[in-house]
Amino acid sequence: MTADPFLTRSLGFVLGDVSRLMRRRFDARAREIGLTRAQWRVMGQLRRREGINQAALAEILEIEPMTLGRHIDRLVEKNFVERRPDPKDRRAWRLFLKPEAQPVLDKLRTISTVNRREVLQGIPPEEAEALIDTLLKIKGNLTALDATKSEDATASGNED
Numbered sequence: 001m002t003a004d005p006f007l008t009r010s011l012g013f014v015l016g017d018v019s020r021l022m023r024r025r026f027d028a029r030a031r032e033i034g035l036t037r038a039q040w041r042v043m044g045q046l047r048r049r050e051g052i053n054q055a056a057l058a059e060i061l062e063i064e065p066m067t068l069g070r071h072i073d074r075l076v077e078k079n080f081v082e083r084r085p086d087p088k089d090r091r092a093w094r095l096f097l098k099p100e101a102q103p104v105l106d107k108l109r110t111i112s113t114v115n116r117r118e119v120l121q122g123i124p125p126e127e128a129e130a131l132i133d134t135l136l137k138i139k140g141n142l143t144a145l146d147a148t149k150s151e152d153a154t155a156s157g158n159e160d
Helices: 011-031 037-048 054-061 065-077 099-119 125-156
Strands: 081-086 089-097
Touching: 011 037, 011 099, 037 054, 037 065, 037 081, 037 089, 037 099, 054 065, 054 089, 065 081, 089 099
Parallel strands: none
Antiparallel strands: 081 089
């Protein structure tokens, strides 16, 4: 039985497979430092968006706010994350990384660097950078398409 070239060369399938395999490798290594995949994802997003409120972070992570709340509870217990009241909304909390999180974030960065080196093995640096540039363009295209869809839905009164 010959593999279907559409499936083996489908951008969506290939990206999905690569993403899944990279997450699996990263996850196995992150477990060695006592973090679940959900926790390292939360910490990684917080590193990029410190001070974000829980609702916005849940949306970015594509998880329910209550689920995120449980992850945050565990990270607070580990003394990695701090909740602070939102000065503009007394019902909301802003999330901040604590100094104790820095060594863990440094280890996560090391894991990421090792993973990157391993998965790009045998690929010349200029090709690897071109790949990342292309993926960033695709991401930009998708973001623009999503924004256009949202604008179209709002204009027609059919918000999803």
